[in-house]
Amino acid sequence: MIRSYRSFRANLASAKASGLPYVIVPITNYQIFWIFTGKFFLAVLCRLPETWTASWIDFLKVGWSSRLFHQPFKNFGCDAFLTVSPFSNVLWICDAAAITQITSRTEDFEKPSIMKKILDIFGENIFTSGGQDWKRHRKVMSPVFAERHNYVIWDESIRQASHLRRYLLNRQKSEGGIIDDMAVELHRLSLHVICRTVYGVPLYETPIALALSPRPGDKTLDSTCGLRSRHSRNAHLLGFGNALNGVLDNLASIAVCSQRLLAISPSRSHRFAYQAYTEFFTYISTITRSKTVAVAAERGPQEMDLLEALTSSNRNLTDDASSGPSRSILSDTEITGNTFLLIVAGHETTAQAMYQLLSLLAIHPSIQREIQKSLDKHRRSELASPSGDPSRISNSASAALLESLRLFPPVANLPRRTVRPQSLQLGDGRTVTVPADTEVNITIGTAHRNSNQWTRYELDDADDLHGFKPRRWMRSDGTKDNSVDGGNFTDARAGEHRGSGYRKPQRGAFLPFGEGVRACPGRRFANTEVMAVLTVLLSEHSIELAVPELDEAGLKALSGKERKTAWLQARDRAMATLNATKGLALKLGTEEVVPVKLVERGKETIYDF
Ligand code: HEM
Structure with a gap:
């Protein structure tokens, strides 16, 4: 008890000295104890009066950043803040400039040991190693x-x-x-x-x-x-x-x-x-x-x-x-x-990317049709044997995948930790000090919807960062844009988007595959798999949102206005389902998923209203 109190005092003092906003929480999400029992204790904590818990309870919930997005950062008036507990401090960050520093300073911001423990069970590997060892694996x-x-x-x-x-x-x-x-x-x-x-x-x-x-x-x-x-x-x-x-x-x-x-x-x-x-x-x-x-x-x-x-x-x-x-x-x-x-790094991430993209295409039939047309055009040439860069297969499919990964990044957070205090320069010019022994969490989904960093990519007044707008990746006239600034797509290892002309957000603002030297080397693998699946599923069929009211019998009974209402309601439900998705649980079939059906092309029942 006394040790916990002393440790809390030390953590609080370092948080105060950091120059970052902070909030006090009873525990950190990184405690092994919390990982196994958190669900139970959270249920108990949620019963406490809201006035006691409102300022911190969300930060104990798994995946809070994918639900609340930029709002907590807005409340703190800063794109980085600390949660302080007796166990350790946690930095939550979605500031693009600082993210780039964290991902490039690999020795200052290490991968946490819990990941090593989980992913090393059959032997050390490229993901879990660091320093010279990582260079060998790489x-x-x-x-x-x-x-x-x-x-x-x-x-x-x-x-x-x-x-x-x-x-x-x-x-x-x-x-x-x-x-x-x-x-x-x-x-x-x-x-x-x-x-x-x-x-x-x-x-x-x-x-x-x-x-x-x-x-x-x-x-x-x-x-x-x-x-x-x-x-x-x-x-x-x-x-x-x-x-x-x-x-x-x-x-x-x-x-x-x-x-x-x-x-x-x-x-x-x-x-x-x-x-x-x-x-x-x-x-x-x-x-x-x-x-x-x-x-x-x-x-x-x-x-x-x-x-x-x-x-x-x-x-x-x-x-x-x-x-x-x-x-x-x-x-x-x-x-x-x-x-x-x-196997671990490559299958769930890619599956999730495919599921989210296909669901978004079911929710946005006109975008799906555009992609089908472009796949039709390329089918006989590149599709028979991919040239190695699947993004060349179809610009509109690649843009849709980028946009889907922006909205729903399969990896929600990049975890790191500091051993010594580390100075960081935030995008607004402030310099802050991340205390020693801090768990760092780059909240990818929030960075992707951080309006401080993305406003110049909005297409028009109606566009917002919560909408599925593949065209934000292309120039507004639909052509390629090669004059963009060097974003993380030009990462030498990722390679495939180099010179391909998609819009590139500033570094640190778009990182579904991570960033810097430790970025995902399997990106091309994932792109290839997704493009192959789209090609097969969408060549002769369309993927439609399943709306019971709009099946064959239902269609006849409804007026045009009623059809539109039924479709819009189903679309909102599907979008809410995607927003509420908690990654891993999808595989187990315990999460609600977007209901769809495959319909022969030309016989689609859903119209664009
Ligand atoms: C849409 C699919 C995928 C996504 C979103 C994704 C995401 C990521 C992210 C965010 C990282 C960086 C983690 C960090 O910095 O802590 C990473 C690393 C890695 N990924 Fe992927 N990944 C995907 C597919 C794949 C595939 C298909 C493979 C292999 C077949 C793969 C292999 C790896 C490896 C080996 C690393 C570790 C790299 C290193 O530490 O040097 N990934 N991935």
Whole structure:
């Protein structure tokens, strides 16, 4: 108690000295204790009189920045503020100038250790390492994200999207026409694509078969996986897909509890987590070993999976830092760690981006039609074999994806932490000092809707930063704009937007893929997958918002005015659903999702009112 009080006094003193506005809260969201029990305590705190809690309770809620956007910052009169508690101070920031400093000063603003714990379970990797180690990982990983591997991603995405389309159309026929779990289906698709492209292992031929949340004790083997017999001599109780899903669903407990504890825990789900972890580890270590042989056979880059590309790059590059005989830069465990990281970093983010974009297109049929026309134009040429830059496929589709990522960034916050006090210059010219041991949270969604930084991109008086306006990324006459300032699209690693002529916000104002040297290297991967899925789903069909009143029977009974009202109400509901979405829960199917249906092109029932 006394220690907590002393620590609170010290945190408060450093907050006062920082020059930043601050608010006192009872706990920080980063406490392990809070991560596991926060829901319960929050419910208790919410019962306290509002006058006691109004100034701080929101900041304890997961994802507050994606709900309240810029409002709290406006209230503080500053695009950065601190929450002060006995445990630590947290900096919340959406100031573009300061964000750029934070993302470029990687040693001053480190990644927090909790992320390392969760994402290191199969070995250290590019995401969790820092300093010289990160440079080693980066050196080997960079070729994996090269353009030449686009074909594998494209082919698998087209294949999976074609399965998904067939499956959805069949389901619509038998289940009365509404798809109310598009997010779950896209998560499955994305997991299939990433598994096939990273490990060369097809999970299942169709998404129908994959149970995303296997029950503890589930002994069903993936009959179509084929991995067991080909790659592993060990007996497995779980198939590759179920082991992977078991790990993904139990990441937090695997990271936090020791494996011995999980193995003997009385909880069935803990024992299942242990089983999934050990089996998946055996699978990927075996595959990794087998790839060294495959690489020796010198497959062309267009057929290589990413693990083959990784082992090949690890063999061909040598460790400059080593004074002895040349040796591989990454150990087998690090290779395994990196492949698992690709799965974690790449599938949910991309699935969420797809779900949000498709939902927005259902809500905005005229924009969808524009995209369909532009996809039609390119279909025969670039679409057959992508040139490596999928954003060239369709300007309007790329602009829609950018706008969708602006409104709903799949990664809501970038977490960092300070070890020593750090000075930052805010956009308004003020210099502030972030105290030592501060948890830093870059609120991406807020930066994307911060009117201080985006006003010059508004298209007209009616436009606002909460609306879906892909055209804000193009010049108002619809042509490309190459005279824009250097924004983060020109990031040397992201590359694909260099010179492509989309409007570029100032640095730090648009960062769905992060910014600076630690920005996402999988951006091209995600773009390719999204474009492939759009191409397949929207080529012969349109995606429509499902409005029961406007189905075939309902249409006849309604007057024009009533139709319009029903559609506008459904559109508002759908937008509210998207705004309320809490990322990860989508995969579990526990969140409300936007209901849609696939309708043959030319037979759409929704009109633009
Ligand atoms: C729409 C999809 C995606 C989004 C929104 C996204 C977002 C991000 C963000 C914001 C970061 C930076 C995190 C930080 O600075 O703390 C990041 C890093 C990373 N992403 Fe992605 N990502 C996506 C897809 C992918 C894919 C498909 C892959 C791989 C196949 C991938 C691999 C990585 C890796 C390896 C890093 C770590 C880079 C480093 O620390 O040097 N991402 N991603």
